[in-house]
Amino acid sequence: MQKQIIGNATLYCGDVLEVLPTLTPGFDAVITDPPYSSGGLHKGQRAAAPSEKYTGNNNYAEFSGDNRDQRSWAFWCSHWLGMTTRLVRPGAYFMIFSDWRQLPTLTDAIQAGGVLWRGLIVWDKTLSSRAPHTGYFRHQAEYVVWGSLGKLDQCQHGGPFPGVIVERVNPAEKLHMTAKPVRVMEQLMKPLAPGAHVLDPFMGSASTAIPVLARGDSFTGIELSQHYFDIACARIEKAVAEQAQV
Template sequence: MNTPVTIGPATLYRGDALAILPHLEGSGFDSVLTDTPYSSGGQFRSDRVLDTRSKYVSSSSAGRNLPDFSGDNRDQRAFCYWAALWSAAALHACRPGAVGMFFTDWRQLPASTDYMQAGGWVWRGIVPWCKPDARPQLGRFTAQCEYVIWGTAGAMPANPAGMALPGFYECPAPRDRVHVTQKPVELLHALLRVVPVGGVVVDPFMGSGTAGVACLQTGRRFVGIELDPVHFDNACERINDAHRQGVLFAPANDAPEQVRLTLE
């Protein structure tokens, strides 16, 4: 396993999640928050080997210039088997009661709720993320939502902040992005409310590091894993920027608590 990069409260590994997660077994993570490759769309093998940018951005979008990413061309059975393996390995790295939150889309939603349970998680529900700026489709319903399937490592603990959380979030997709499927950091801020302030979040498919940025901005610690060297470097840069800003602008007393109160 490669030596990780440490940036403040973040530890970042470059490599395959299935190779690295077993080394983290027993770490006692408080949450797994990740946006895995969906392997979504395309009925035939020829469709699935296309550049991922042809699937996720329009031909006129600036996103066509962003780097490609790997792991998005599995068929349904291979996707389920692979995802059950990594989700089980992630579970073994978590403490009892930890929360798992995994992004997916409408095509892979049934398979994703299956692999979460096959990995040993107790499936708790589905949280839709509605994109108000989604591309309309004439004559059919707009595919306006992506989804977060969520569950726990065993029994569900009480919410540490004692507050009721929404079951639906509306937030535009980020316009200035460095990854084709980058999620809005504001959305991840909201999802992280289910994780105790000061807790440790692991993301086995870190991409450009948005989960890490959100963790540092809200007073959580972060462990990220990313296979692609270009995306890993982007994640390091973004997380380092978030750490520097936190050091510069955090109050002198208990900074994580102050961030938590701001979110509430």
């Protein structure tokens, strides 16, 4: 396990199931984008490399953990989600990304992990999203399954917040094959009170961290891949340095 502290960010390179037990409780939110293990209905399709399933090219480094079958993925999600519920304060937010294939499974897993499921946030990727072929409806949306650890107090600084976030993917901004736009992550931060501490167990290239740190809040991220951990560290170092100059 590798640990690095950069400003208000504490970053770990390691397996989420090994890192989570070492963390100190007190987080205000879990916002994350785990591997979907999607991209196919059958074993052979699911076992394909992420680049084959999601992009059709190898412009980005591959990532692991995306080849579980439906039952093992559900068990794995409920396991790590259950571990995070012991790390967050009562009323903490949970926001977990999913595609359409894994949406039913994730809504079960988040409840099995001990989270009170409260709804869905739709991320509309606009008509710029790719379509399989002309006979299909466009796969234009991904989803955020959201909930809380028990009772959710009224927000003192705004809301209700939009349940649909419209933001196209700009390939020029992506540092990870399945990276979410920073502007999408900014929208998810809105219910959080100032001074929040956000946990992202699947940090990737740190798209969650950038708006958290821009708010002056604290971030803890975990990433299995050394390649993407190094990218996240460099990205956060740059963001922290730029913020210090403002």
